[in-house]
Amino acid sequence: MKLDGACAEQLRLELRGTVAAQVPLAPLTRWRIGGPAELLVRPADRDDALHLFALVAQQGWPYCLLGGGSNLLVADAGVAGLVIQLDAVRLLEEPRPACLRLGAGWPLPRLIAETVRRGLAGLEHLAGIPGTVGGAVVMNAGVAAGCFGQRVQRVLVVEDGLARWWSAADCAFAYRDSALGGRRVVLEVELELAPSTSAELAARREAALRHRRQAQRVGWPNAGSVFRNPPGYSAWQLIAACGLRGERCGDAQVSEQHCNFIVNRGTATAAEVLTLIRRVQQRVAGATGICLEPEIHFLGDFGAMDDANS
Numbered sequence: 018m019k020l021d022g023a024c025a026e027q028l029r030l031e032l033r034g035t036v037a038a039q040v041p042l043a044p045l046t047r048w049r050i051g052g053p054a055e056l057l058v059r060p061a062d063r064d065d066a067l068h069l070f071a072l073v074a075q076q077g078w079p080y081c082l083l084g085g086g087s088n089l090l091v092a093d094a095g096v097a098g099l100v101i102q103l104d105a106v107r108l109l110e111e112p113r114p115a116c117l118r119l120g121a122g123w124p125l126p127r128l129i130a131e132t133v134r135r136g137l138a139g140l141e142h143l144a145g146i147p148g149t150v151g152g153a154v155v156m157n158a159g160v161a162a163g164c165f166g167q168r169v170q171r172v173l174v175v176e177d178g179l180a181r182w183w184s185a186a187d188c189a190f191a192y193r194d195s196a197l198g199g200r201r202v203v204l205e206v207e208l209e210l211a212p213s214t215s216a217e218l219a220a221r222r223e224a225a226l227r228h229r230r231q232a233q234r235v236g237w238p239n240a241g242s243v244f245r246n247p248p249g250y251s252a253w254q255l256i257a258a259c260g261l262r263g264e265r266c267g268d269a270q271v272s273e274q275h276c277n278f279i280v281n282r283g284t285a286t287a288a289e290v291l292t293l294i295r296r297v298q299q300r301v302a303g304a305t306g307i308c309l310e311p312e313i314h315f316l317g318d319f320g321a322m323d324d325a326n327s
């Protein structure tokens with residue numbers, strides 16, 4: 018569904034944040050790929066966001082959320098409806114010792130720097146993961162040593178215009194997955210951390226960054242791991258074993274350095290990335306019977322490229 022002209026006008030009148038039409042989304046994604054947002058809306062703060070979601074529910078406008086764009090493939094045709102970015106929702110409070118309440122717009126790397134500064138342990142092993150707090154909750158971002166969801170106490174979720182605190186159990190955190198996202202918007206989150214010392218946390222954060230620099234030196238724009246690891250396997254090993262290292266479709270390429278990354282060698286399109294994803298899935302399924310599921314999310318209309326999310 019496309020929006021009518023009155024929508025932008027009403028949003029500009031009622032919100033304190035910004036409302037802009039036909040905004041190119043490629044620069045807002047780590048892959049640097051994708052067409053424009055019909056309307057990009059960035060509420061000014063938490064209350065502005067609550068007002069926006071109430072309006073959206075009332076009017077039935079189609080919408081989706083964009084965090085740091087680090088785990089997303091945006092369609093070449095762009096995204097119809099509202100694309101909402103909560104980058105200005107940046108509350109940070111410590112309501113009780115070792116508990117942080119945060120707005121969804123906090124960049125994860127800056128949050129980790131802040132926890133190190135405050136001597137609060139629990140996130141430092143996630144250093145180097147890009148994106149926002151909202152995206153980290155939805156994706157349950159993590160590494161072998163642990164996931165973001167393990168530190169979540171509760172999440173302020175807006176659904177159908179209504180805000181309600183969800184417990185960690187309600188969020189159903191799983192491997193790179195949760196019950197959130199889609200129509201369920203993460204607005205704030207409360208984290209339970211553990212007291213430590215800044216010096217110790219800084220050392221652990223540096224070790225995590227060092228490991229990442231060695232393992233993920235891919236050199237081109239990318240969205241991290243494209244596929245989830247199937248139970249008992251590493252996606253990158255399956256892809257490498259099928260001879261797909263360096264496989265190309267236009268400027269989209271299976272990374273030579275890390276086979277579970279697809280890199281944009283310059284002017285890759287979303288269609289090229291999706292074609293490569295399908296090719297990798299078919300070759301791995303043909304050789305091993307294992308179906309690789311995308312870890313990345315898809316925004317927008319992929320048209321004849323069928324159901325991108327499967």
Ligand SMILES: Cc1cc2nc3c(=O)[nH]c(=O)nc-3n(C[C@H](O)[C@H](O)[C@H](O)COP(=O)(O)OP(=O)(O)OC[C@H]3O[C@@H](n4cnc5c(N)ncnc54)[C@H](O)[C@@H]3O)c2cc1C
Nearest residue numbers: 082084085086087088148149151152153158159203241314
């Ligand atoms: C170089 C690189 C390395 C990476 N390494 C890792 C890693 O080690 N571990 C890991 O887990 N991930 C990794 N990632 C993937 C990515 O960084 C994480 O998934 C991150 O948490 C996504 O956050 P984001 O804000 O960028 O979300 P986006 O990519 O913008 O969005 C992801 C999904 O969340 C939704 N969303 C975003 N914000 C909200 C919100 N507030 N409310 C509701 N829905 C929302 C979007 O609609 C979309 O469906 C890596 C990515 C890159 C580029």
